[in-house]
Every structure is written in structure tokens, then in C-alpha cells.
Amino acid sequence: MSVASGTDEQVQRLPVRWAKTPFYFNSAEHLVRLEQARAGNLRELHAAIASCSEDSVFQHTFRTLQEHHFIREGYSNDFAQWAYFACNEPALAEQLSAVDVREFTSIRSLRERLLETLADYLKRNSDVRERTAREPFYFCSSSAMIVPTPFVARNLTEFAKALERINVHCLHYHFIEARLRLQLKSNDFSLWLQQQMGLNQAADLINRIDIYTTTLQGVRNRILRILETTVA
Amino acid sequence: MQPDRHEHESGTSQRKRPLTGSGRRPPVSTDAMPAVERRQTPRVRSPISDIPKPIKLEDYGAVIGVAELDELRFLAQGLRGKGLQVVNPPMFTDGGKGVVKRLVSLLQELDVPARIVVPEIVNDEQLLGDLSAAVADESLAGQKRLKDAVLAQSDSHAKGMNLDEPFVVIHDLPYAGVVKPKSRNQSWIWRCSFDLSQPGSSNWSWLKPILERYDAAVFSSQRFAPALSIAQYLFYPCIDPLSEVNKSLDPGYVQQVCERFGIDRSRPVITQIASFGAANETAGVIQSYQQAKRDVDCQLVLVNSGDGHATDTATLSEAKAAAERDPDIILVETRSASEINALQRVSTIVVHMPSSELSGLPIAEAMWKGKAVIGSAVGVIPNHIIHKITGFLVHSVDDCATQIRHLLQHRDIAEQLGHNAREHVKENFLITSSVKRWLLLFQILSGKPARS
Numbered sequence: 001m002s003v004a005s006g007t008d009e010q011v012q013r014l015p016v017r018w019a020k021t022p023f024y025f026n027s028a029e030h031l032v033r034l035e036q037a038r039a040g041n042l043r044e045l046h047a048a049i050a051s052c053s054e055d056s057v058f059q060h061t062f063r064t065l066q067e068h069h070f071i072r073e074g075y076s077n078d079f080a081q082w083a084y085f086a087c088n089e090p091a092l093a094e095q096l097s098a099v100d101v102r103e104f105t106s107i108r109s110l111r112e113r114l115l116e117t118l119a120d121y122l123k124r125n126s127d128v129r130e131r132t133a134r135e136p137f138y139f140c141s142s143s144a145m146i147v148p149t150p151f152v153a154r155n156l157t158e159f160a161k162a163l164e165r166i167n168v169h170c171l172h173y174h175f176i177e178a179r180l181r182l183q184l185k186s187n188d189f190s191l192w193l194q195q196q197m198g199l200n201q202a203a204d205l206i207n208r209i210d211i212y213t214t215t216l217q218g219v220r221n222r223i224l225r226i227l228e229t230t231v232a
Numbered sequence: 233m234q235p236d237r238h239e240h241e242s243g244t245s246q247r248k249r250p251l252t253g254s255g256r257r258p259p260v261s262t263d264a265m266p267a268v269e270r271r272q273t274p275r276v277r278s279p280i281s282d283i284p285k286p287i288k289l290e291d292y293g294a295v296i297g298v299a300e301l302d303e304l305r306f307l308a309q310g311l312r313g314k315g316l317q318v319v320n321p322p323m324f325t326d327g328g329k330g331v332v333k334r335l336v337s338l339l340q341e342l343d344v345p346a347r348i349v350v351p352e353i354v355n356d357e358q359l360l361g362d363l364s365a366a367v368a369d370e371s372l373a374g375q376k377r378l379k380d381a382v383l384a385q386s387d388s389h390a391k392g393m394n395l396d397e398p399f400v401v402i403h404d405l406p407y408a409g410v411v412k413p414k415s416r417n418q419s420w421i422w423r424c425s426f427d428l429s430q431p432g433s434s435n436w437s438w439l440k441p442i443l444e445r446y447d448a449a450v451f452s453s454q455r456f457a458p459a460l461s462i463a464q465y466l467f468y469p470c471i472d473p474l475s476e477v478n479k480s481l482d483p484g485y486v487q488q489v490c491e492r493f494g495i496d497r498s499r500p501v502i503t504q505i506a507s508f509g510a511a512n513e514t515a516g517v518i519q520s521y522q523q524a525k526r527d528v529d530c531q532l533v534l535v536n537s538g539d540g541h542a543t544d545t546a547t548l549s550e551a552k553a554a555a556e557r558d559p560d561i562i563l564v565e566t567r568s569a570s571e572i573n574a575l576q577r578v579s580t581i582v583v584h585m586p587s588s589e590l591s592g593l594p595i596a597e598a599m600w601k602g603k604a605v606i607g608s609a610v611g612v613i614p615n616h617i618i619h620k621i622t623g624f625l626v627h628s629v630d631d632c633a634t635q636i637r638h639l640l641q642h643r644d645i646a647e648q649l650g651h652n653a654r655e656h657v658k659e660n661f662l663i664t665s666s667v668k669r670w671l672l673l674f675q676i677l678s679g680k681p682a683r684s
């Protein structure tokens with residue numbers, strides 16, 4: 001029995017709560033643009049992160065999670081990946097990996113954290129500042145278009161059913177990118193469940209799902225399980 | 233974008249010897265070793281039906297999901313009726329032409345009227361067929377030759393081609409000079425399929441101003457892009473999951489292919505599919521296999537597939553000699569897309585060790601089959617292989633041998649790499665992703681609001 005159908009049967013036994021504001025599932029499609037900025041060593045990386053566009057920081061942190069949505073663990077952001085494999089600096093890679101995009105509601109603050117992490121490391125390890133990386137870091141950015149989906153939810157059953165059917169890009173848009181849009185340490189799903197369905201606990205549990213130890217498909221499954229448990 | 237495979241059956245193997253009861257082939261004496269022989273056994277029936285059903289956009293729904301198809305339809309909405317002309321040089325490989333043709337047909341299904349234009353080359357076809365080398369040539373003679381060749385094409389064709397649709401895509405250099413001055417009614421896009429990251433300075437002085445007349449440029453890898461003042465986008469070369477070389481195969485056919493080439497499926501199979509030669513490090517792959525085999529049992533299948541590089545006869549001789557000494561080295565000659573498909577599917581590990589790589593299609597094909605892939609860290613390959621996540625990037629023969637040994641002794645890791653590899657291709661390297669990128673680019677160039 002699918003989670004949605006189980007949820008459906010259980011919800012049908014309860015009075016249906018209808019949202020005042022339906023949830024419209026949207027997605028975002030991105031086109032990667034090549035930027036001129038490159039970094040051949042860690043000092044250059046620091047300088048380039050300081051001066052690159054916000055789109056670029058977004059591409060290499062938030063967006064890369066969508067591009068690599070199928071990776072369960074071991075890939076946090078492009079900067080950490082480069083530090084490990086091109087620069088052979090595992091300690092720095094670990095510190096950069098620990099930068100969790102869910103903590104940030106603006107690219108500005110995310111950029112500051114990245115720079116702080118790099119600067120601290122280079123201060124303690126000045127001998128690696130100029131060491132040439134195995135290959136340069138190529139900065140990119142992305143242009144996006146919002147794409148509507150046919151899915152709209154006016155109650156919890158419809159919400160769960162839609163969640164089963166949307167693609168991972170839609171998941172990324174509502175669950176990960178939403179933080180920047182909302183400027184809140186939350187996501188579209190949790191906010192709707194809280195504000196429209198009164199499901200504060202479920203909303204909180206969903207917001208706590210660790211995106212770095214599971215795939216986006218795994219995130220979907222966990223959300224569905226939380227919803228199933230909520231109506232049980 | 234580039235190579236697909238030809239559609240005919242011509243596979244031969246170095247030899248066909250029966251398996252012993254142990255499943256291992258008996259040692260072969262040099263005196264008894266036949267030369268590369270034509271296939272004597274009945275032709276293996278290809279799984280291709282006599283009249284292939286035309287592939288439609290909706291057929292990709294089974295691969296990428298209906299939601300993705302809906303997104304493509306949405307992205308195409310604002311472009312309906314806006315024509316696209318794609319100018320291809322005639323020296324494109326048949327595979328490259330096939331990919332562009334499929335791309336155009338999918339766009340047409342989305343009501344974007346697209347057509348391919350293939351003008352003649354008026355001079356110096358050989359030069360224009362090897363663009364990376366031509367552009368990098370610093371000599372004055374080389375510069376003059378390339379400039380004359382490119383400008384001759386544009387002078388000859390500029391007026392005759394009637395490139396007047398809202399979107400015009402020019403592939404590579406031969407016709408790069410036909411670009412018209414910027415206008416509101418047209419968007420010109422230059423699609424570069426080679427490495428332009430280090431153009432010779434003398435060539436760059438005349439080429440750069442031409443390229444900067446375009447509205448956008450597209451490259452296969454961030455590593456290939458030069459410094460240009462126009463917008464540059466990243467479009468990975470993509471594979472068609474429904475083509476002969478990538479589609480699902482009947483298990484019976486796969487087994488027949490193995491039996492014909494003498495591949496023992498009960499034992500690990502390391503495969504390289506590339507023309508034999510230094511460009512593809514054939515000798516290095518054999519060495520890696522030999523090193524790994526000291527610790528783990530395996531077979532090496534070397535498929536001479538005609539991937540655009542000429543077969544090096546010296547390398548072929550060395551490979552034959554190695555195969556004669558080792559019954560677990562199997563040499564295969566084939567251009568058949570179905571046979572290549574089958575050989576990729578029975579592999580435990582696929583190795584691809586070129587000295588340069590512009591398209592990455594052999595890698596993408598193997599990854600699409602969920603195989604653990606080991607590739608040299610050159611060209612576009614690092615975009616396909618995220619080290620230790622979707623495969624292994626290596627920098628030497630020794631490194632390759634180590635990774636082969638590691639994967640054969642940790643099959644769970646190989647399986648996870650293969651799983652990730654397929655997902656990575658599904659997300660980034662399928663032709664439907666290419667269609668999406670083109671639609672997004674057309675939307676952006678049309679001035680549609682793109683959120684950054």
C-alpha cells in the first residue's frame with residue numbers, strides 16, 4: 001500500500017481540513033552559465049568567492065545539491081569537493097562541507113561564512129595558499145525559469161499525492177531553495193502545513209530532515225512517512 | 233554533440249575457443265593461434281526490428297518521467313512558431329549528425345520549427361575537420377590557412393544560406409563568420425564542440441571579434457571555454473537513451489553476443505570500447521589489466537569500435553600479441569551499436585583512458601548502463617566522473633590498475649558507483665536535458681524573465 005493511499009484512507013476517516021490557500025507545486029529549471037572567474041589555488045579561491053556574483057555562490061552551493069541530488073553523502077558543495085580532490089586539503093574540505101545551506105537565508109551571509117572558513121584555514125596553513133591545484137576551479141552561475149506543475153493541493157491528501165508525483169527539481173525548489181525566497185530557515189512544505197493545516201509538529205519534523213545524508217528521493221520518502229505518521 | 237553508433241553488424245573476435253569445464257579457456261599455443269578470423273558461425277540476429285518505429289517525444293516519458301516531459305512542453309510554449317536553423321558542417325560524424333537530427337525532431341514535436349542546414353565546404357576540409365589543432369597552431373602559416381578557410385566559407389555562403397529565422401545555431405568554425413550584426417529579431421548562438429581554452433594568440437586576434445558578434449556561445453565543458461565578452465553556457469554532450477547503443481536489450485541477445493565473442497559472464501569483465509591506439513591508451517589499459525590480474529581474476533575485452541580515431545597498427549599488433557599470450561584478453565572488432573550496447577552491459581568495469589576527450593559519450597553510455605567507470609581525468613570526463621561518486625578518475629596506468637583491483641574486490645562499491653553513474657547521466661547527460669537547455673537558452677535570448 002502506498003503511503004499516499006494509506007494516508008488517503010486514514011484521512012478519509014477524519015474531517016477533511018481544507019486550506020484557505022492551496023499549495024501550488026512549482027519547479028525551477030536552470031541553465032548553467034560559465035563565468036570568467038577561475039581559481040588555481042586557495043588564495044585565488046578566497047579572492048574569487050569574495051568578488052563573484054551571488055548567482056555564482058548560489059550555483060556552487062544550493063544548486064549543486066539539485067544537480068547531484070542522487071548522492072546520498074559525500075557531496076556538500078563544489079568548493080568542498082574542489083578542496084578535497086584538486087587541492088588535496090581534506091581538513092579544509094571537511095570544514096567547507098560543514099557549511100549547511102539550511103542555516104542561511106541570504107547568499108550574502110552564506111558567502112561570508114565560506115570566506116571566514118577559508119580565511120581561518122589559510123591563516124593556520126599559510127604554506128598552502130599558493131599551492132597550485134591539480135585543476136582550476138571554474139566559477140559558474142545559473143539562470144532559472146520557474147515552471148508550474150499541474151499539481152495543486154487543497155488538503156493533506158492532495159498534498160501527499162502530489163508529493164509522490166512531483167520531480168526532484170520541484171522538491172529542490174520548495175524544500176531547499178525556498179529558504180532564500182522566504183528568507184526564513186524553513187521551507188515551503190513546512191510553512192504550508194503549519195499555516196494551512198495546523199500541523200506544527202509535522203512541519204517541524206520535515207524542516208529537520210537532513211538533506212546532506214540522503215538523496216532528494218530520500219527526502220521525499222521521509223516527508224511522506226512523516227505525513228503518514230501524522231494522520232495515523 | 234556527437235557520436236552515436238552505426239547500425240550494422242560486423243563484429244569479429246580475435247578467436248572463438250570453447251570453454252573448458254572449469255569455465256576457463258585452455259592455454260593457447262602460438263602455433264595453433266589463428267589470425268583474426270571472420271565470423272564463421274551464423275550471424276547473430278540483431279534485436280532491431282525490420283521497420284524501426286519512429287521515436288517520439290512521449291517515448292522518453294518512460295525514461296525521464298511524465299513530469300519532465302510536461303516541463304519541456306511548458307518551456308517550449310513561448311517559442312512555438314519561432315524558427316530555428318542549425319548549421320552543421322558536413323564533416324560531422326554520422327553519429328554527431330544523428331544526435332543533432334534527433335534534437336531537431338524533438339524540438340519540432342514541441343512546435344519549435346527547426347531545420348538543419350548543411351552547406352558545402354568550399355576549401356580545406358581537412359583543416360576544418362581538426363579544429364583544436366588548427367586553432368592552437370601558432371605559426372603564421374597555420375594562422376593564415378585557418379583564417380582563409382573560415383573566411384572563405386563565410387564569404388561563399390553568407391548570402392546564399394538565408395539564415396533569417398529567430399534563432400540560428402552555428403556549429404564550430406567552418407561557418408562561424410556568417411554571423412550577422414546583432415539585431416532584436418534574431419539570436420545567433422555559436423556551438424563549440426572542441427577545446428578552445430588555449431587558442432593560439434595569432435588566431436585569436438581575428439577569431440575573437442567574430443565570435444563576439446554572437447549573442448551567446450555554448451561549450452561542452454567549462455575547461456574548453458576561452459575568455460569572451462558574450463554569455464557562455466555549459467551544454468554537456470548528451471546521449472539518446474532510446475538509441476540502439478543505449479536502449480534495453482533482450483537478455484538472450486546479450487548472451488548470444490557474449491558467446492560469439494567468447495566472453496565468460498561468470499567472471500569479471502573489464503572493457504574498453506575505443507579505437508586501438510595511443511590516443512586511447514590501449515597499451516596502458518592492457519598493462520593496468522595485467523597488473524590487476526596478479527591479484528584478482530578478470531577478463532579484458534578490448535573493443536575496436538571506430539570512434540573517430542584511426543586504428544594504430546602497431547598498437548593492434550601489440551594487442552594481438554598480448555591476446556595470444558593471455559586467453560583472457562579478448563579483442564573485438566565491431567561497429568554494431570547493438571553489439572557495443574551488449575558488451576557494455578556485460579561489463580563489470582568499463583575503462584576509458586583517452587589522452588583527450590571532447591564528448592565523453594563512451595563514458596556516458598557505460599554510465600547509463602549502471603557500470604562502474606574508470607576514466608582518465610582529461611577533457612569533459614571530470615564532468616561525467618565525480619571521483620569516488622560516479623566513478624574513478626585516474627591519472628596513470630598504475631592508478632587504473634589499483635582502482636580495477638579495488639572495485640573487483642569491493643563489488644558493493646562498484647555497484648554504488650554504477651547506480652550513481654546512471655542517476656548522474658539521467659540528470660545531466662540525456663538528450664532530453666539537451667532539449668531543455670536549448671529551450672531555456674532560447675527563452676533567455678528572447679528576453680523572457682529569467683530568475684537569477
